[in-house]
Amino acid sequence: MRYDFNQIEKKWQEYWAKNQTFKAEDNSDKPKYYVLDMFPYPSGAGLHVGHPLGYIASDIYARFKRHKGFNVLHPQGYDSFGLPAEQYAIQTGQHPALTTEANINRYREQLDQIGFSFDWSREVRTSDPQYYKWTQWIFILLFKSWYDYSADRARPISELEDLFSSEGNRDIKAACDEDTEAFSAADWNNFSSEEKQRILLKYRLTYLAETEVNWCPQLGTVLANDEIVNGVSERGGYPVVRKKMTQWSMRISAYAERLLQGLNDIDWTESLKESQRNWIGKSVGALVEFKVQGSRFKVPVFTTRPDTIFGVTFMTLAPEHDLVEKITKPEQKAQVEAYVEASAKRSERDRMADVKTISGVFTGAYAEHPFTKEPVPIWIGDYVLAGYGTGAVMAVPCGDQRDYDFAGHFDIPIKNIFKDVDISDEAFSGKEGTVIANSDFLNGLEYKTALKKAISELEKIGQGKGKTNYRLRDAVFSRQRYWGEPFPVYYVNGLPQMIEKEHLPLRLPEVEKYLPTETGEPPLGNAIEWAWNTAKNEVVHKDLIDHNVVFPLELNTMPGWAGSSWYLFRYMDPHNEEEFVSEAAQQYWENVDLYIGGSEHATGHLLYSRFWTKFLKDRGFLTVDEPFKKLINQGMILGTSAFVYRLEGENKFVSKHLIGDQSVQPIHADVSLVNASDELDIEEFKKWRPEFADAEFVTEANKYIVGREVEKMSKSKYNVVNPDDICEDYGADTLRMYEMFLGPLEQAKPWNTAGITGVHNFLKKLWKLYHDEHNNFEVKDGKASAESLKTLHKTIKKVTEDIENFSFNTSVSTFMICVNELSAQKCNFREVLEPLVVLIAPYAPHIAEELWQKLGHDTSVTTAVYPVCEEKHLVESNKEYPISFNGKMRFTLELPLDMTPQEIEQTVMAHEKTQQQLQGRTPKKVIIVPGKIVNIVG
RNA sequence: GCUCGGAUGGUGGAAUUGGUAGACACGUUGGACUUAAAAUCCAAUGAACAGCAAUGUUCGUGCGGGUUCAAGUCCCGCUCCGAGUACCA
Structure with a gap:
């Protein structure tokens, strides 16, 4: 029988499905291992050869761990809410659920064809009400929590209410909105219920807030920065304006420090950790208050260089800054208003991309320098971002290039406060070793000392304090879309109320059109059955809204990352109807040991799921602090x-x-x-x-x-290669090995089918090892040669090391060398060929199962014990020494490994080729590294 | 601009702590089998030069320096390519 891969692969895929070979056990004495692929979105285009790369790698690792005696959890599911299905629904009227279902079926077919060892009994879909019920539940939990900086964890909001009624909010260190006003216990107790709700909203970990968004009136939707090209929408080319909207936000900023520190304890690539660090963007400095002359206003600014405070020659506010209209002098008003309006039209990205143009307007107002009391002109400029720090900067042109350029452009004086530093061409931003001059009490102090001194002096006069700032902003959580999780929220007098857990899931309603309503409401505004009856606790017709018993429901839906931020835990206990995961299941499986996926999720999904994990742990629902212990990015x-x-x-x-x-x-x-x-x-x-x-x-x-x-690889470039055709022509085992053979997992590489025959030939050769010339299965019992055992054991050694290092490309080569050697040795002893099957099973599982069965086993090869390298077979007595002259290898000489360096030198020097090379010269030096090399110098 | 990767034959890529550069595979060339083709098998294959040949010499890991008996690997300075991020005070 020849190697009939189509028949073999079909046979074993059916066997695995029928026997649930890869079902993970919930109760097991074995140690656990959790291997996860990044959640796929089932797109209509199906899989192309790029998608399975990471799945193959993780599958090899999962299978390897099973051979090593682990109880492996290797699940798969679908991040099935998302825009493309909604877009398709808008165009065709086809319900996104139907499109999604069809796409999932297609994905599943393709995945099955490649022979992955997924435990499909645990499949989850984010768009399944039984799944998003728990996404809604987590949202409610976030709503009912606040962040206590003293305890450094999230706590139930009821505890905050208790604190408020006993001590007010002055001494509570909590994550809250900037504009939260102080109140006493007595104040709190006198507040109306509504007033209390409004205050609590400033503390909740998910809260409603006015957020600036990119609003596209024609599309009736908010656009992400990357959906805007040159100030117009990417789709349709419609104008986009900045607009304030009330939206749900996640107070991820409360976790900034823990998200930063947590990076030290996880095994991710340095580049990925670095992007998260940059994203979190911690900077340590001070908050300084500048009084506006002739008014009651103050301008707080954040600076990392309070030591340069005497170098301040002007201030700049973001055009959106609240104070702009309050402090602008009448004679400047027209100019300022024009500037504010112009910059509102530019998207944030536009503004940031355009670094070269310097623009700004003087407000006519002056602030007062906290120490010198000199007037400091206040400007507005769009190089200052409203969303970072306080939206205002103290400009120190001698020490900051942007301030320097701005000052130069508008002829604002530049004051040098650095000792022995020339700033005639550019600003000086050095820190270490810099000595401050021209700065009153800071004169002669070095950077670090000056920094501390400046802060303590600011504190003395009550105009500043040390502060740590983070770039990480709270994440907007509302989407004006249909195909996402509905918020379990209804509104009483405009205040959000949560639906109780026992009434979840709040199901996505049917709508006739998936577009925004004519009045600009999100698509859920089209739903007729979309109001909450608080007496019956059910969804009712919206005509019944009476703001007494029946209230309006939230019209936004949750973003794509809601469902994917916690899915790893659902796989541990996917059918639990009482909890999102049981305590026992979570304690056993803990978190993901190995996570493989693309680097495009560096700052989105990977940050949000770390945030939710930490939050759920704070609230006692998880025992782990991080979702993913080890993470590998596969290259595109x-x-x-x-x-x-x-x-x-x-x-x-x-x-x-x-x-x-x-x-x-x-x-x-x-x-x-x-x-x-x-x-x-x-x-x-x-x-x-x-x-x-x-x-x-x-x-x-x-x-x-x-x-x-x-x-x-993309449809529009007609360069998509589909794995189905490869499986048809060469088989899944060939596809799996070829994708690994292409090169290092983490590197981007072009797909080129040209080399696939090499891998396919290898599998044919492997098959031949177990068959005679008439293709009859033939494997002998008895003693294999020392040579064959050496081939086997060095393969075991190398392949084991390779898997542990995720160097799958080199293990494919190693298998090729092994099979080439065994073929040359005409080895067909069970002693060698049986372990070889197990060794190769993670890579080419179908052929391995077939050969394993032919070897006489009646159970799957999946849990066969992984062979162990016995060093005794690898012991060498001789080494072929490279003999170099001045570092250049001239010939090799086989010598016993137990020879002493002296003996080696004698033998080498006596050799005729050595004499030939030296041509009568006497070497200056002979370097001998036993077991490695001989180098003759001179 | 900043951060992180990367650069090795015609191609994809190997090379453990500095120790035989180019494993393995593709491609190419020649050969065997065949009426022929496919499939399969065998051999050669970094470049240049010399030689009928075995073989030998020189050059070779993006560029320029350096350290070392010895550098793809370590150090210094660049160039180019890719990814991420972007006026972050």
């Missing part, structure tokens, strides 16, 4: 696009090498129409698109040669 697989060249203005295509200096237009051709030698299938190409049916072709040697270019 790129496509190799093919180009045909059409003569300008003609329907005539010229083969690549015949273009010369003719003017041609390169057009993407579908890569499936091109063979491995870059030759185009002209007939198929003509059929591919009607406009090419009558095209003419200028060929070279009767062939049309296409041009090639490596680009991102």
Whole structure:
């Protein structure tokens, strides 16, 4: 029987499904291991060869761990809420649930075909009410929590209410809105219920707040920064304006410090941790208050360099700053208003991208320097961001290049406060060793001392204090979309109320149109059955809203990251109807041991899920502080696009090498129409698109040669390679090994099917090892040669090391070498071939199962014990020493390993080739590293 | 700009603590089998030069320096490419 991969693979995929081979046990004496892939969004395009790369790697690792005696949890599911399905619904009217279902089925088919060892009994979908019930529950828990900085953890909001009624809020160190006003216990107790609710909202970990958003009136929706190109929407090209909207936000900033510190304890790549550190953006400095002259206003600013306070020559406020309109002098008013309006039209990204243009307007107002009492002109400028710090800066042009440029542009004086530093060309931003001058009580002090002194002096006069600032902003949690989790929220007098846990899930209502309503409300505004009856605790018709018993429900939905921030825990206990995960299940599985996915989630998903994990732990629902212990980013697989060249203005295509200096237009051709030698299938190409049916072709040697270019794999570039075809032609085992063979997991690499035959041939050779020339299975009992045992054991050693280092590409090579050697040795002893099956099973599970069965086993190879390398088979008595002269290898010499350096030197020096090389010279020095090298110098 | 990666034959890529650069595979070339093709098997294959040949010499890991008996690997200074991030006070 020849290697019939199609039949073998189908057989074992059915076997695994039927026997639930990969079902993880909930109660086990074995140690646990949790391997997870990043949550896939089931897109309509299906899988291309780039998607499974990480899945194959994690699958190999999961299978390896099973062989090593672990109880492995390796689940899969779908992040099934999302925009594309909604977009499709808007265009076609097809319910997103139907589209999503169809896409999931297609994904599942493709995944099954590759032979992954997923425990499908634990599958979850974020759009399933039984799943999002718990997403809603977590949202409610966040609403009912506040962050206590003294205890450094989240606590129930009821405890905060108790504190308020006994001591007010003055001494409570809590994460809250900037504008929270102080009150006493007596005040609190006198507040109305509504007043209390409003105050509590400033403390809750999820809260309603006015947020500036990119509003696109035509699309009726808010756009993310990257959905805006050149100030207009990417889709449709409609204008976008900055607008304030009331939205749900997550108080992730409360966790900034813990999210930063937690990075030290997890095994992620340095680059990924670095992006999170940058994103959190901690800076230590001071908050300084400047009084506005002739008014009661104060301008607080954040600075990392309070030591340069005597270098302040002006201040700059963000155009959106609240004080702008209050302090602007009448004579400047027109100019300021025009500037504010102009910058409101520019998107945040535009403003930030345009670094070169310096713009700003003087307000006419002056602040007073806290120490010198000198007047400091107040400007506004859009290089100051409203969202960072206090939205205002004290400008020190001698020490900050942006301030320097601004001062230069508007002829504002620049005061040098650095000793022996020339600032005539540019600002000086050095810190260490800098000595301050021209600065009253800071004169002669070095940076660090000056910094402390400045802060303590500011504290003395009550105009400043040390402060740590974070760039990390609270995350907006509302989306004006249909296809997402509904908020379990209704409104009484405009104040949000939570639906009780026992009435969850609050199901997504049916709507007729998936677009925003005519009045600009989110799509849920189209729902008719969308009001909450507080007596019956159920959703009712919205005409019944009486603001007495029946209240309006929230119209926004949750963002994509809601469901994916906690899904790893649901897999531990996916069918639990009482809890999002049981205590026992979570304590057993803890968290994810190995997480594999793309680096595009560096600051989104990976930060949010760390936040939710820490929060759930604070509230006693988890025992772990971090969701993912070890994380690996797989590199992107790129496509190799093919180009045909059409003569300008003609329907005539010229083969690549015949273009010369003719003017041609390169057009993407579908890569499936091109063979491995870059030759185009002209007939198929003509059929591919009607406009090419009558095209003419200028060929070279009767062939049309296409041009090639490596680009991102995408439908529009016609360079997508589908795993289904590969599985059909070569088998899943070949696909799995080839994807690993392409190169290091973490590196981006172009997909090129050319090399796949090498891997396929390898599997055929492997098959042959177990069969005689007539393809009859033949494996002998008895003693294998020492040589074969050595081949086996060095393979065990290398492959084990490779898996542990996630260096899967080199283990494929190692298998090839092993099979080449065993074939040459004509080895077909069970003693060698049986362990080899187990060794290769994680990589090529189907062929391994088949061979394992043929070897006489009646259970799956999945849990067969992984072979252990016995060093005794690897002991060498000789070493082929490279003999170098002045560092250049000239010949090799086989010598016993137990030879002393002296003996080696004698033998080498006596060798005729040595004498030939030396040509009578006497070497100055002979370097001998036993077991490694001999180098003769001179 | 900043941060993090990367650069090795015609191609994808190997090379453990500095110790035989180019493993393995693709491709190419030649050969065997075949009426022929496919499949399969065998051999050669970094470049240049010399030689009928075995072989030998020189050059070679983005560029320029350095350390060392010895550098793809370590140090200093650049160039280019990729990813992330962006006026963060």
